[in-house]
Amino acid sequence: MNQPDELDLPVEGGTLRVLRFGRGPRIALAAHGITGSGMAFRAMAARLPEEWSLFAPDLRGRGGSAGTPGPYGLERHAKDLCRLAEDLGAGGPVALTGHSMGAYVALRAAARQPGLFDRLLLVDGGLPLPVPPGADLDAILDDTLGPALARLGRTYETDVAYVDFFRAHPALGPYWNADMEAYVRYDVTGPRGARRSKAREEAVRHDGRDLLTSADLFAADLTGLRVPALLLHAxxxxxxxxPPMLQASVVERWTGRSGSLPAELTEGSNHYTILLGTAARTVADRFVGLGG
Structure with missing residues (x-):
């Protein structure tokens, strides 16, 4: 299941590159993080039962979909997920998950068309984030994303240099494995001597600003959610x-007092290793089990 098929599937205004892991009849759809690609789900997909197929699109402006035109934004990505679910599900329900920004996209998709999905697993994302009024959104993105965003404006002499940049990342390097390496190598493009990320910075910043200013929308989505859901957080x-991506006060607001969203702290993981490290087994198991 580790080597995906690469498909180009239709969405409004173009196509999305979609990675298919597995050949089983049970269909899952997965949305990646803000600077990532569908390859982020390689480790999770390898731990799903044989009857599953996991389809992980590269969202507009990333990976093999870098050239797919905008507009960008979480609503557009959610529409794309719904279109893929309609086509891939062939009338049957699709299991849905998303990591980081992809969790917000998946939440939006499930809120828009709940009849398409039979479960929703949010992985370290999907909860409204508090942003001070008048805050500089691009400065917040720079501070929060750090190296993940900084790499988008750089070039690298070789693929090895690009991999080495990731291996120096404090959330990845100490836990480096084959899934991380595959994820990084899938992301690199460009001419010899000027290798770079496939992700388009304008798409990343547009989506990041959208995420930071849409707390009320996500709150409404969570409150009215009609799909069985679970949050895994690092x-x-x-x-x-x-601090974690989802701080304790935010998690408590949506999973503690109200009890509207079950949640599980995935011990020993960070924002990346919850999906790309040994915790991928937990993510896969909870995803399968969420369907009852």
Missing amino acids: PLGLLGQE
Whole structure:
């Protein structure tokens, strides 16, 4: 299941590159993070039962979909997920998951067309994030995403240099494995001597600003959610240390007092290793089990 098929599937205004892991009849759809690609789900997909097929699109402006035109934004990505679910599900329900920004996209898709999906697994994302009024959104993105965003404006002499940049990342390097390497190598493009990420910075910043200013929309989606859902969240954040991506007060607001969303802290993981490290087994198991 580790080597995906690469498909180009239709969406409004073009196509999306979609990675298919597995050949089983049970269909899953997965949305990746803000600077990532469908290859982020390689480790999880390898741990799904044989009867599953996981389809992981490269969202517009990323991976093999870097050239698919905008507009960008979480609503557009959610529409794309719904279109893929309609086509791939062939009238049957699709299991849905998303990581980081992809969790917000998946939440939007499930809220838009709940009849398409029979479950929703949010992986370290999907909860409204508090943003101070008048805040500089691009500065927040720079501070929060750090190396993940900084790499988009750089070039690298070789693929090895690009991999080495990731291996120096404090949330990845200490836990480096074959799934991380595959994820990084899938992302690199460009001419010899000027290799770079496939992700388009304008798409990343547009989507990031959209995410930061849409808390009320996500709150409404969560409150009215009609799809069985679960949140898995990591105790450590994007730099492999505290604070986590979803801070305790935010998680408590949506999973504690109200009890509207079940949640599980995935011990020993950070924002990236919850999906790309050994915790991928937990993610796969909870995804399968969420369907009852």
